[in-house]
Amino acid sequence: MPSKEAASDQPAKAELPVGPVLAACLVPGGGHFWLHRWGRGAILLASVGAMFVSGLLMQGRFFQLEPANIVETLGFLGDVCSGLLFVVAKLAGYQTLASASPIADYGTKFLLVAGLLNVLCVLDAYDIAVGNKD
Amino acid sequence: MFFSHLMATFLFALFTSVVFGVTSKHTDRERLLYGAWVFALFFLITFGAGWFMYILR
Structure with missing residues (x-):
């Protein structure tokens, strides 16, 4: 049976900073x-x-959620990471024009990368919240 | 709104390097230098790759 002294040497279990992480996920x-x-x-x-x-x-x-198409599904997950920006655009009825263009393809990547950059923001907020960064 | 390829490249490099700079380093000076470095790399490599593909075609 471990003594109280040995138990106190173990690092305290870090708590997930729910507030900052949730706020970072949304905005x-x-x-x-x-x-x-x-x-x-x-x-x-x-x-x-x-x-x-x-x-x-x-x-x-925006990419679509299609379980049979892994690329499309991963793109959808990336888009969703934009948080409320994605939700507002969807609720506002944003739709693309039928005609495709190279610039529209750039736009698709911009939307995806915006979500992925927000993941970096979430991780940075987590690091700050747990004291790994200033 | 009109976006050229160059404008799209510039905007992509700008926004991405700003986020990389802010989230990567510990001091403001390091963030500024890293962001500028990433922006230069994004922009120049894309520009160079564009010319490289133009020559290859």
């Missing part, structure tokens, strides 16, 4: 705002938001 830079990193949060919101809006202006398309 790019939201986790930074939650943690009072106002400047960095504003820069992240502006960058990811501008990338997402650029993708919409380029008439990029």
Whole structure:
């Protein structure tokens, strides 16, 4: 049976900082705002938001959830990572034009990468919340 | 709204490098330098690859 001394040597179990992580998932830079990193949060919101809006202006398309098509499904997961930006665009009835163009293809990548960049924002907010970063 | 290929490349490099810079380093100076470095690499490599493919075609 381990002694109390040995038990106290073990590192405390880290708690998941739910608030900052959830805020970061919903809004790019939201986790930074939650943690009072106002400047960095504003820069992240502006960058990811501008990338997402650029993708919409380029008439990029959102990937669809198709379990039989792994590429399409992974793209959909990337799009969803934009959080509320994705939800608002969907609820606003955003639809692409039927005609495809190279710029629309760029737009599709912009929308996808905006979601992936938001994943970086979430991880950064987590690191700040648990004390790994300032 | 009109976006050229060059404009799309510029915007992609700008937004991505800003996020990389902000989320990667520990001090503001390191973030600025890293962001500028990533932006330059994104832009120049894409520009170079474009010319490379133009020559190959």
